[in-house]
Amino acid sequence: VTVTVSPTASHPVPTTLWGQMFEDISHSGDGGLYAELLQNRAFQQVTPNTTAALNAWHSINGAALSVVADILPVSSALPNSLQVTIPAGSTGLVGVGNEGYFGIKVTAGSTYTASFHYRFAKASSFKGSFKVALQTAAGRSLVSTSVSITGETTKWQEVKVTLRPTISASSTANNFTVTLDSGSAASGQIVHFALFSLFPPTFKNRPNGMRVDIATTLAEMGPSFFRLPGGNNLEGQTVDQRWQWNATVGPLLNRPGRIGDWGYINTDGLGLMDYLNWCEDLGMQAIMAIWSGFALGGTSVAEADLGPYIQQAMDQINFVIGDSKKSAPAALRASLGHPDPYPLAYVEVGNEDFFAASTYTYRWHDFVTALQPKFPNIRFIATSDTFNPILSPNPQSWDQHNYNTPSWFAENSFFYDGFERNGTTYFEGEYAAISTNSSDIFGTPATGRLTFPTMQSASGEAAYMTGLERNADIVFSASYAPLLNHVTNSQWTPNLISFDAGNVYPSTSYYVQKLFSLNRGDEYLPSTLPVQNGTLFWSVVRKISTQQIIIKISNTVETAADLTFELPFRSVAKTGTAQILTGAANASNTPTTPNLVVPRNSTIATGKRFSYIAPGFSVSVLSFIAH
Numbered sequence: 350v351t352v353t354v355s356p357t358a359s360h361p362v363p364t365t366l367w368g369q370m371f372e373d374i375s376h377s378g379d380g381g382l383y384a385e386l387l388q389n390r391a392f393q394q395v396t397p398n399t400t401a402a403l404n405a406w407h408s409i410n411g412a413a414l415s416v417v418a419d420i421l422p423v424s425s426a427l428p429n430s431l432q433v434t435i436p437a438g439s440t441g442l443v444g445v446g447n448e449g450y451f452g453i454k455v456t457a458g459s460t461y462t463a464s465f466h467y468r469f470a471k472a473s474s475f476k477g478s479f480k481v482a483l484q485t486a487a488g489r490s491l492v493s494t495s496v497s498i499t500g501e502t503t504k505w506q507e508v509k510v511t512l513r514p515t516i517s518a519s520s521t522a523n524n525f526t527v528t529l530d531s532g533s534a535a536s537g538q539i540v541h542f543a544l545f546s547l548f549p550p551t552f553k554n555r556p557n558g559m560r561v562d563i564a565t566t567l568a569e570m571g572p573s574f575f576r577l578p579g580g581n582n583l584e585g586q587t588v589d590q591r592w593q594w595n596a597t598v599g600p601l602l603n604r605p606g607r608i609g610d611w612g613y614i615n616t617d618g619l620g621l622m623d624y625l626n627w628c629e630d631l632g633m634q635a636i637m638a639i640w641s642g643f644a645l646g647g648t649s650v651a652e653a654d655l656g657p658y659i660q661q662a663m664d665q666i667n668f669v670i671g672d673s674k675k676s677a678p679a680a681l682r683a684s685l686g687h688p689d690p691y692p693l694a695y696v697e698v699g700n701e702d703f704f705a706a707s708t709y710t711y712r713w714h715d716f717v718t719a720l721q722p723k724f725p726n727i728r729f730i731a732t733s734d735t736f737n738p739i740l741s742p743n744p745q746s747w748d749q750h751n752y753n754t755p756s757w758f759a760e761n762s763f764f765y766d767g768f769e770r771n772g773t774t775y776f777e778g779e780y781a782a783i784s785t786n787s788s789d790i791f792g793t794p795a796t797g798r799l800t801f802p803t804m805q806s807a808s809g810e811a812a813y814m815t816g817l818e819r820n821a822d823i824v825f826s827a828s829y830a831p832l833l834n835h836v837t838n839s840q841w842t843p844n845l846i847s848f849d850a851g852n853v854y855p856s857t858s859y860y861v862q863k864l865f866s867l868n869r870g871d872e873y874l875p876s877t878l879p880v881q882n883g884t885l886f887w888s889v890v891r892k893i894s895t896q897q898i899i900i901k902i903s904n905t906v907e908t909a910a911d912l913t914f915e916l917p918f919r920s921v922a923k924t925g926t927a928q929i930l931t932g933a934a935n936a937s938n939t940p941t942t943p944n945l946v947v948p949r950n951s952t953i954a955t956g957k958r959f960s961y962i963a964p965g966f967s968v969s970v971l972s973f974i975a976h
């Protein structure tokens with residue numbers, strides 16, 4: 350095929366085009382990006398006196414454990430504590446251990462910060478010490494430190510220690526332990542514990558921050574926006590279980606946590622301000638959602654009752670961008686260390702409200718007519734099906750989600766070409782090729798569901814993304830979803846980046862997202878259009894600062910494709926760079942084959958007219974100087 354490139358740009362590439370969709374699904378947050386290493390660290394949202402309440406904790410050397418609704422809770426937000434009884438006549442170190450989120454990585458030389466609150470149930474003359482340690486599941490100590498204590502401490506007391514292992518554990522099967530030396534004096538003692546925490550070093554050393562390896566993998570995509578806090582995980586199964594911004598900011602002692610929408614309790618240690626600081630650290634804009642009056646269990650708040658939820662949304666937005674002298678939520682932000690507003694241009698009203706389109710008409714109307722006048726510079730994004738139902742006020746932007754087969758994405762790269770250019774803009778907020786079975790997209794691996802992205806799915810997505818660049822005059826942002834998943838406990842596949850307690854596994858689709866994001870250019874150059882329902886797709890952008898032409902090519906079938914490019918420019922460099930991601934159709938990066946398909950760079954011959962052969966199942970990014 351011969352592709353003639355126009356030297357005149359048709360539209361700028363919006364700076365917000367490529368970014369990330371985040372929600373706490375498959376332990377993307379708790380046990381993933383959020384660096385806290387202990388699972389069930391504060392016994393939040395559990396039922397006292399049940400074994401489930403002890404999830405991730407175990408007894409050491411005979412200690413009797415139970416989660417109790419404390420008569421003297423450590424805080425009003427954390428009513429539960431762990432009661433540890435040292436049995437009479439016990440010997441050796443007796444106490445409690447935590448297994449982390451399906452493992453704890455222990456690296457020599459890293460400094461771990463451990464903390465917890467304790468109080469003795471009743472005063473005694475006991476004198477002894479806590480031994481705080483990291484040890485292998487077999488019980489071998491990796492590092493430990495002691496803290497002297499006395500039985501006089503019947504009011505909550507916080508312990509904070511650092512642990513610096515001199516040896517790395519050979520696996521992630523390790524535990525965090527707190528034990529008492531149990532000479533005869535300890536026998537019979539009852540100690541209450543609350544809000545444990547164990548942090549490794551964090552990304553940019555942010556307190557309460559992000560896990561370095563996952564954060565670095567995300568940062569390397571060069572993302573320009575971060576959608577938060579969800580997806581389904583915004584919504585709650587019931588109105589009371591919805592995500593509430595004010596329950597996720599401030600000291601951890603004040604964060605009650607919530608029942609997440611993906612089958613596990615969210616600590617909300619990764620809260621609104623932590624998200625906003627993360628955006629600041631990566632130079633990303635937040636695309637922030639507000640709860641829109643619909644819970645996933647099926648409840649829509651009646652129009653007459655929306656007031657308090659609209660007020661809560663107003664406070665949430667003011668927390669982000671309000672004037673700390675005029676708004677209490679903004680003053681709270683300042684008191685927590687960020688007097689200046691955070692940047693915010695987009696607020697999404699709900700998530701996938703096509704599930705409750707009949708009530709979205711009044712919910713959208715009432716939220717937006719109340720909020721838009723207060724925040725004239727915010728662009729509100731509608732989440733029901735585009736133009737269906739008709740909404741008032743007319744949405745300026747819509748969030749479009751597409752989960753389908755690799756071939757659907759290749760065949761629909763012209764999805765936006767036919768959209769009217771009337772000022773409305775579009776957020777391709779969630780998209781991914783997730784199944785090879787067009788009649789059972791959301792099925793199981795047995796019926797075609799992908800467990801990890803493949804080269805075929807990544808090339809389908811790349812084909813679609815060339816269309817998003819061609820239509821970036823109306824598509825302002827796009828993000829693959831879901832972003833992250835813990836391979837040991839995940840509720841959705843495939844995902845852009847998989848991880849476990851010890852490693853991160855970037856997928857084929859991750860490399861496609863990274864190739865497009867890092868080579869996004871500044872303006873789109875029209876060229877000969879690909880065949881709409883063909884198998885070979887391309888887009889051309891120019892990076893003005895370097896006078897680089899960047900051609901992205903996706904070949905979505907096994908047969909190599911020969912392309913000839915005509916560049917009517919005065920001068921074109923003789924050589925350029927090709928970054929090529931290619932592999933067998935079903936090739937995936939997995940924990941056992943983590944780097945099976947990775948981009949490889951090569952030098953290619955370029956010029957005013959040059960040819961390039963796109964390998965079968967490949968995504969190529971060609972870049973060279975021309976002007």
Ligand SMILES: [NH3+][C@H]1C[C@H](O)[C@@H](O)[C@@H]1CO
Nearest residue numbers: 580581582700701830831
């Ligand atoms: N069902 C998908 C759509 C929803 O918004 C997300 O929470 C889910 C996984 O990305």
